[in-house]
Amino acid sequence: MKMREYAMLAALAHRPRSGYDLNKWFDRSASHFCTAGYSSVYPALAMFEREGLVVHETVPGERGPERKVYSVTGKGREALLGWAAEPAADSEVRDxxxxxxxxxxxxxxxxxxxxxxxxxxxxxxxxxxxxxxxxxxxxxxxxxxxxxxxxxxxxxxxxxxxxxxxxxxxxxxxxxxxxxxxxxxx
Amino acid sequence: MKMREYAMLAALAHRPRSGYDLNKWFDRSASHFCTAGYSSVYPALAMFEREGLVVHETVPGERGPERKVYSVTGKGREALLGWAAEPAADSEVRDxxxxxxxxxxxxxxxxxxxxxxxxxxxxxxxxxxxxxxxxxxxxxxxxxxxxxxxxxxxxxxxxxxxxxxxxxxxxxxxxxxxxxxxxxxx
DNA sequence: ATAGACATGTAAGGGGTTACATGATTTA
DNA sequence: TAAATCATGTAACCCCTTACATGTCTAT
Missing domain, CATH: 1.10.287 (Helix Hairpins)
Structure with missing residues (x-):
């Protein structure tokens, strides 16, 4: 699994979110160290669920259509923390x-x-x-x-x-x- | 043309270099803002030459095989400076x-x-x-x-x-x- | 003679960006 | 009724990294 996926897992560990929320989080709060668009987010979420790292709950949207709100499972948290405890690769910059x-x-x-x-x-x-x-x-x-x-x-x-x-x-x-x-x- | 190609052009404008030199330059002096490997450098050099942005001179290697040393032409310099005078895109970081x-x-x-x-x-x-x-x-x-x-x-x-x-x-x-x-x- | 630096390229595969596709709800 | 935001996804293409392929020269 790549850094970007772990970023999603971490964001979900901070607080349950939908794919749409995750995308906004990348845009507004994470773009200075990691980016992702819908076409990364939704497939990743589906994969996480297949692997048992997250579960989702369908919630009627407050102002809009239905939302799938994802939370990390114990297994997901373990995977995240195991990865986070390893030394990081060098950062890459394109300026x-x-x-x-x-x-x-x-x-x-x-x-x-x-x-x-x-x-x-x-x-x-x-x-x-x-x-x-x-x-x-x-x-x-x-x-x-x-x-x-x-x-x-x-x-x-x-x-x-x-x-x-x-x-x-x-x-x-x-x-x-x-x-x-x-x-x-x- | 992408940022990476202009980086090569700029490095050649600073001083004529071979593809091998260019690759070293990316590794040793440019990796904190732009990266490239052989498989980007050599095709780019060939393309620059087709477009008349650079010319090369074959030089017997001082300690090794023959080198193709590239220099920017007037046209190459123009292309470089035209691009450099435009505002830059936001930098991207993956940390x-x-x-x-x-x-x-x-x-x-x-x-x-x-x-x-x-x-x-x-x-x-x-x-x-x-x-x-x-x-x-x-x-x-x-x-x-x-x-x-x-x-x-x-x-x-x-x-x-x-x-x-x-x-x-x-x-x-x-x-x-x-x-x-x-x-x-x- | 063998390892390491010098030197030039090609090929394939994977990941990521961009564009596409669809639809609901609210606000002006 | 049109635009903006909310919401979920898929498809295609391009770029980039990794690996491959080859050969020279020097120093140990």
Whole structure:
């Protein structure tokens, strides 16, 4: 089983969810370390159920059609924790910005600076987004809506998201400084 | 054309290289933002040549068989710079460590702490590696072995590599602190 | 002579993204 | 009544990784 499947299992361990919810979770809360679309989620859920890692309950949708809400079984939790207790593989990053940055020294003056400014704004925005999620998590924990296990797991990923974006914003600033200093005409 | 191909073009613009060199460059200097193996590199090089983006010169290998050394043409440089001047897509990260961290609150005490220690060591090591590359780059620039364009491009990626690893090490420390405070028995 | 680095490629298989397909419910 | 959100799935294609295939040169 791949990382992505374990991510789903972990999200279900934090709280029972439907495939639709899982997809939203990937989009809104996990996209900075793992992604998935419907075509990964639904087949995975079916497989989990065949293997006895999850069970589902059909619930009438509050605002929409019927939902299949999945929860992890004891077996599923065991599989998850056995995997989580092993050392992790190196993380993989594909960053187009850095590939473009390889050529920033060849671009006419100012162009790269503009691109860095845009990148800075996008990362600053993401930073604010994760900070918002963090406030939401703390609130939900205080109101007793979130278990200690789920709180710790989610907080860890949000801390990383925030740290990563702060670090990226800093890079944008330092990169701009370097380009200003190294400008062709300077 | 995809990001990975432009990365190759940029590396060739910094300095002419063979497919073998390109592969080493991906492994040693670009793996923190873009990866590629032989089976991407050689077909891409052949395609670049068909499109007139690069030309190659066959050079007797100094310690080994013959090498095909590729350089970018004017057309290749144009294609590269045209692409580099466009805003970049969001970076994609696949971080198994964070997926495992989702379950750290469910792991028996101490286990997660041990995993974080191991992760910290690996990232600290990478940090030292990038710092070494940075020293090498500065030396090579001072000795006039590297053009200003190549220096700026490479420096930008190394700055990012260093910042990203520093930030990851910090996360490992903060995560450990959180787990110590939130331990089941605490 | 054998291991290891140098060097260039091809083939196959699996996983993941994108697009497709369908339908219910609510809100404007 | 149209758009947006809710909700569950399938199919096809592409890319990427892994493995395969071959050969040279140097150093031990």
């Amino acid at each position: 187009e910005q850095l590939v473009k940055a390889l050529s920033y020294g060849m671009l006419p003056g100012g162009v790269a600076l503009g691109l860095l400014e845009g990148a800075r704004a996008r990362h600053q925005e993401k930073l604010a987004y994760y900070e918002g999620l963090m406030r939401g998590l703390e609130g939900s924990r205080e109101r007793g809506e979130t278990s200690r296990e789920a709180y710790v797991g989610t907080k860890l990923t949000l801390m990383r998201g925030i740290g990563a974006e702060e670090s990226y914003v800093r890079w944008c600033d330092e990169a701009a400084k370097l380009l200003e200093g190294a400008a062709v005409g300077a | 198994e460590q964070l997926v495992k961290a989702l379950s750290y609150g469910m792991l028996p005490g101490g286990v997660a702490l041990g995993l974080l220690e191991g992760a910290r060591a690996r990232h600290q090591e990478k940090l030292a590696y990038y710092e070494g590359l940075m020293r090498g780059l500065e030396g090579s620039r001072e000795r006039g072995e590297t053009s200003r364009e190549a220096y700026v491009g490479t420096k930008l990626t190394l700055m990012r590599g260093i910042g990203a690893e520093e930030s990851y090490v910090r996360w490992c420390d903060e995560a450990a602190k959180l787990l110590e405070g939130a331990a089941v028995g605490a």
